[in-house]
Amino acid sequence: MRNTAARTLVVSMVLALAPALDARVNVAFERNGERRAGPRFEFRVLASPSSSDAASEAELSIVSGRADPNGGGLEALRDGRWPESADSPRESFFFDAGTSGGRILLDLRRPLDVDRVNTYSWHTGARGPQVYTLWASDGKGEGFVARPEDGGDLTTLGWTKIATVDTRPEGDEPGGQYAVSIFDSDGAIGPYRYLLFDVGSTDPDDRFAHTFFSEIDVVATEPAPESETGAVLSFEAASGKYRFTIDTRGSPDLTGWARDKLAPVVVEWYPKIVELLPSEGYEAPESFSITIGDDIGGVASAGGTRIRCSGTWFRRNLEGEARGAVVHELVHVVQRYRSGRRRDDEGGERRRTRPPGWLVEGIPDYIRWFLYEPESRGAEITRRSFERARYDASYRVSANFLDWVTRTHDKELVKKLNAALRDGRYDEALWKEWTGFGLPELGERWKTAIAEKLGIETAKEEEPATREDGAEGTSAPSE
Numbered sequence: 001m002r003n004t005a006a007r008t009l010v011v012s013m014v015l016a017l018a019p020a021l022d023a024r025v026n027v028a029f030e031r032n033g034e035r036r037a038g039p040r041f042e043f044r045v046l047a048s049p050s051s052s053d054a055a056s057e058a059e060l061s062i063v064s065g066r067a068d069p070n071g072g073g074l075e076a077l078r079d080g081r082w083p084e085s086a087d088s089p090r091e092s093f094f095f096d097a098g099t100s101g102g103r104i105l106l107d108l109r110r111p112l113d114v115d116r117v118n119t120y121s122w123h124t125g126a127r128g129p130q131v132y133t134l135w136a137s138d139g140k141g142e143g144f145v146a147r148p149e150d151g152g153d154l155t156t157l158g159w160t161k162i163a164t165v166d167t168r169p170e171g172d173e174p175g176g177q178y179a180v181s182i183f184d185s186d187g188a189i190g191p192y193r194y195l196l197f198d199v200g201s202t203d204p205d206d207r208f209a210h211t212f213f214s215e216i217d218v219v220a221t222e223p224a225p226e227s228e229t230g231a232v233l234s235f236e237a238a239s240g241k242y243r244f245t246i247d248t249r250g251s252p253d254l255t256g257w258a259r260d261k262l263a264p265v266v267v268e269w270y271p272k273i274v275e276l277l278p279s280e281g282y283e284a285p286e287s288f289s290i291t292i293g294d295d296i297g298g299v300a301s302a303g304g305t306r307i308r309c310s311g312t313w314f315r316r317n318l319e320g321e322a323r324g325a326v327v328h329e330l331v332h333v334v335q336r337y338r339s340g341r342r343r344d345d346e347g348g349e350r351r352r353t354r355p356p357g358w359l360v361e362g363i364p365d366y367i368r369w370f371l372y373e374p375e376s377r378g379a380e381i382t383r384r385s386f387e388r389a390r391y392d393a394s395y396r397v398s399a400n401f402l403d404w405v406t407r408t409h410d411k412e413l414v415k416k417l418n419a420a421l422r423d424g425r426y427d428e429a430l431w432k433e434w435t436g437f438g439l440p441e442l443g444e445r446w447k448t449a450i451a452e453k454l455g456i457e458t459a460k461e462e463e464p465a466t467r468e469d470g471a472e473g474t475s476a477p478s479e
């Protein structure tokens with residue numbers, strides 16, 4: 001409430017209020033003329049310099065330009081003290097006479113929510129007003145240059161222009177005590193670590209016209225932790241060949257888990273899945289996104305290159321099936337099976353076969369349960385699930401069937417199936433071609449093998465199942 005009131009005052013009373021580059025960023029400044037300027041550095045509206053702001057702990061350095069050796073150095077700008085008279089070089093910082101100004105870097109040492117940047121100056125002549133451009137950066141952008149010495153476009157070096165400041169009075173003597181306040185009318189200016197003051201001369205015809213800066217204050221607060229706000233995390237896999245993001249803004253408390261536990265699995269397994277499922281001329285998507293949110297229902301789903309995960313389900317299964325569910329969806333991102341029509345080599349149209357749903361879901365569960373987490377034995381057929389087990393029952397039951405055919409008949413089965421499905425040439429006859437058995441017969445042989453393993457044929461009376469049935473536990477992820 002106090003802030004709002006203060007801003008209203010700023011608008012009505014300060015010398016000037018200029019809209020800056022971002023529509024919400026304002027530059028307010030106030031000048032104490034000769035009579036009012038005094039050692040108390042008090043202004044009608046704007047605050048006096050502070051000794052307890054974030055700049056006190058910041059690192060200040062000159063990026064370009066030369067400090068006037070008669071000045072007090074950069075330390076004078078953050079010591080919370082101000083000059084006691086209008087011409088106090090040792091308590092001020094200013095660029096050297098005869099130069100065109102320079103750049104001052106203020107490093108907050110970590111990203112903070114910057115609410116205000118205040119700058120103060122004092123001199124009786126052309127060294128009183130302030131002329132500078134304020135740039136800011138969180139230091140995280142691609143190609144960020146922390147110390148841009150030369151001209152050129154700073155926006156291409158990871159910097160954002162915050163405001164241009166020019167407090168020179170028109171048609172009046174420039175001397176006086178100046179306070180500048182840069183603020184956002186709608187909250188913080190932004191989460192920034194670096195502030196760059198690109199300082200110019202106040203009069204190109206006067207070689208001494210360099211502002212006597214008294215103090216720089218940065219009003220900033222620690223940003224809310226990611227576990228409260230969530231984040232959009234970026235990652236690379238296969239040395240940068242693949243890129244993906246994980247957006248946890250819908251489930252902020254899962255941010256740490258997403259970064260530390262989920263991302264490494266995706267980094268390792270996405271390239272592996274691409275290798276497992278090649279086909280002629282096919283390039284798997286190079287970027288995809290994973291969104292985790294409490295507003296997302298079900299378990300997880302994939303649409304194109306977008307994976308969506310239910311935050312509420314994931315939260316309950318972090319140590320269990322959560323990561324495997326994402327591995328399953330990653331397979332969908334790589335599969336890219338299409339149905340419909342396509343043109344054949346002669347330009348004629350022919351119908352593609354529609355990929356059977358049990359294979360569309362069985363292949364992801366095969367990779368998940370038998371390659372990614374075989375130790376979990378999550379796709380085993382048990383005595384309890386045996387009767388209802390069919391090779392085309394989809395998800396983990398079909399995965400079990402695919403694993404059995406792979407082990408007993410064709411090590412390349414899933415690779416070949418995937419290629420046929422993706423190319424739209426899948427045909428049930430392929431099973432006979434690859435294994436010597438038709439699909440229904442393979443299904444029977446698979447069940448017979450399971451029965452032998454479980455001792456079902458020899459058991460006269462089935463024992464009651466006592467353990468949790470892994471094959472029909474948690475609902476399997478759906479596409």
Ligand SMILES: [Ca+2]
Nearest residue numbers: 050051078080
């Ligand atoms: Ca200060």
